[in-house]
Amino acid sequence: MSVLHQPSMFDEDVTAGPALGDLSTTTRTELSDGAWVDHRPGWLTGSEQVLDTLLRDVPWRAEERQMYDRQVAVPRLLCWYSGAVPFPHPVLDDARTALNAHYRPGPPDRFVTAGLCLYRDGADSVAWHGDRIGRGATQDTMVAILSVGSGRTLALRPRGGGAGPRFHLGHGDLVVMGGSCQRTWEHAVPKTAKPVGPRISIQFRPIGVA
Template identity: 60%
Template sequence: MFDSSPRLRGMTPPFQASLLTCEDEARPGPLGGTVRRTALTLGAWIDLRPTWMGGADALFERLAETVPWHAERRRMYDRVVDVPRLLAFYDERATLPDPALDEALQALNDHYAAELGEPFRTAGLCLYRDGRDSVAWHGDTLGRGRTEDTMVAIISIGTPRALLLRPRSGDSPTLRHDLGHGDLIVMGGSCQRTWEHAIPKTARPTGPRISIQFRPRGVR
């Protein structure tokens, strides 16, 4: 069972496993015929597949303990601040930290590579320790995502957190999806250029969550 350590922040609430994903073997389920696509504006879209990663709670426990998480500091206007989450990144030459992620990457490429025109190659992991951890409104526009249509696939394991999406133009309402316990969301088309997404802070007691983001080469 996940427990906080000084490295992960002493006030982290304990992780509560889902009653629906109690199997120990972590592996992705099917995608064909199970994914629900929602068309957004300006050529953007999202696909949702709830509880795609079987054994997600066991996977959460392993990743929380074995991934070499690190903290970062970034310049924000006139000061340097702590990034409010822990991070890990695996480029296309790196060995992923769990066989379940290799299976997930292969399954995503089997399903999406023809539409995307290339495979997913890298994996970024974020650990949101509690409701104080977050990510601000942004699109993945460091690299080709700034000028080209692309896809970003995110698996959420651990305690569900709200992922918000809104158009940069402000002409559509904000969308909310509470993702955790193995849920999959794929953002495609122009989504990174024309929409933004965020994980907001919350004052409610909430347990930890890990997001696993698969991206093509040159998209961050």
């Protein structure tokens, strides 16, 4: 995987092994219609080592999608892990275990899978959407996003438009979207003209939510 990557000065424990912090300091933002977002900056320390491993070892793939009368490239690289095999770095298994222990979801809502997205630079993005394929279309559920690499904006808005919170995520930051968030709100990672390095988001989801 050839992506220009300069180690960050924001990750204070670059010389130590990756480690997860305490989730009790997570801050919750209550949204409308029973939706909420939890935010824990710097949950994963030593995240530069994780970024290096994921850039090198994940079998990244490019995808295309139909837009009107032509196929266009999806502006990011992707990989999906079903949970049946270990994740590409052991700290991701630890993160999934810690999230399930903290949020104590019932069996249908336990975090199992992980979708990885690589934003190579500021031109890579994801448009406004909700994770509404499967149970997320009709039921409350949770999606947890752990970010490593350069900071990028995760923006939220009510479904259909309006104002909402924005989070600058990278360097081991965590957000968890819960309640009705996937049904009643949308989220996006907009493009940026600023010079930024690669960012990888690891999205932990229950089975049947995409």
